[in-house]
Amino acid sequence: MTGAFPSPYGGQVPVLRIGDVLLVTLQGDLHDGTAEQLQQDVSEAAADSRVKGVVIDLSGVEMVDSFLGRVLSDIAAKTRLLAAETVVAGMRPAVAITLVELGLTLPGLRTALSSDEALRLLGEASISPRHGRTRQESP
Amino acid sequence: MQTAGGVSACLPIHSDLDLVWVRQHVRQAAAQLGFGLVAQTKLVTAASELARNTLVHGGGGQMACAPVSRGGVPGLRLAFSDEGPGIPDLEQALRDGYTSGEGLGMGLGGARRLVHEFAIDSRPGSGTTVTVTSWVSGPPRPREEK
Numbered sequence: 001m002t003g004a005f006p007s008p009y010g011g012q013v014p015v016l017r018i019g020d021v022l023l024v025t026l027q028g029d030l031h032d033g034t035a036e037q038l039q040q041d042v043s044e045a046a047a048d049s050r051v052k053g054v055v056i057d058l059s060g061v062e063m064v065d066s067f068l069g070r071v072l073s074d075i076a077a078k079t080r081l082l083a084a085e086t087v088v089a090g091m092r093p094a095v096a097i098t099l100v101e102l103g104l105t106l107p108g109l110r111t112a113l114s115s116d117e118a119l120r121l122l123g124e125a126s127i128s129p130r131h132g133r134t135r136q137e138s139p
Numbered sequence: 140m141q142t143a144g145g146v147s148a149c150l151p152i153h154s155d156l157d158l159v160w161v162r163q164h165v166r167q168a169a170a171q172l173g174f175g176l177v178a179q180t181k182l183v184t185a186a187s188e189l190a191r192n193t194l195v196h197g198g199g200g201q202m203a204c205a206p207v208s209r210g211g212v213p214g215l216r217l218a219f220s221d222e223g224p225g226i227p228d229l230e231q232a233l234r235d236g237y238t239s240g241e242g243l244g245m246g247l248g249g250a251r252r253l254v255h256e257f258a259i260d261s262r263p264g265s266g267t268t269v270t271v272t273s274w275v276s277g278p279p280r281p282r283e284e285k
Contacts (some may be wrong), residue, residue: 029162032155032191063162063180065187066246094180102184102249 027060053122059090185253197221
């Protein structure tokens, strides 16, 4: 089964560190194995280097099923124990609609419309944790 | 191997990678039949849940994909079959939150909400076939109960 299609994500998803935030950009169709590997990589990266947040950019993802939903929830739960917050950014409307009908509301995951906004959210959270939830329009 | 762009196909489900092929095929087929983006996404997500059930609980199997038509409305029918142990209690298996494995327990019940028609044929010991159908412009008749 090799070579017929360009290989869908068989490898690893890079986990980038920007300042004290980890940025993960998912794209295309993820193998279950790749998603599990990612979960491990993010937990390890969050434990190794003190980070205050993890941003997972889903703007390139066409589908989130219950498996990937569980992976995202697990990442959020693990990073929370390591004192970091996970923000899911850029979920496509069709994906969001489908997730709700599927029955997954992903409790515990914060969301943002874009990675940019997610980074700002995490930045605000560190300055004034109580008001981290308010959304502010950029000038 | 199906030809590119074909809707009818029978795909094996024996590994992680096969789940990716199933999703890609269903997306292409749905797009080709004229499903909108949200409808495509729902169908692909349902296919992913059902194919994973076939793989994890049924020990592998296959998906048959075929175009259908009723009253001039085109649709897509997907049948996932395995020769696994079968489902002893269907009511229970369809309930949200029920899981026999390590998932979230949303697979079967969730997939049912994402399609227009849903049927399960399962008997202990003789495998399971789940058949789902969605129509391009909504179900051509009133929605059933549940």
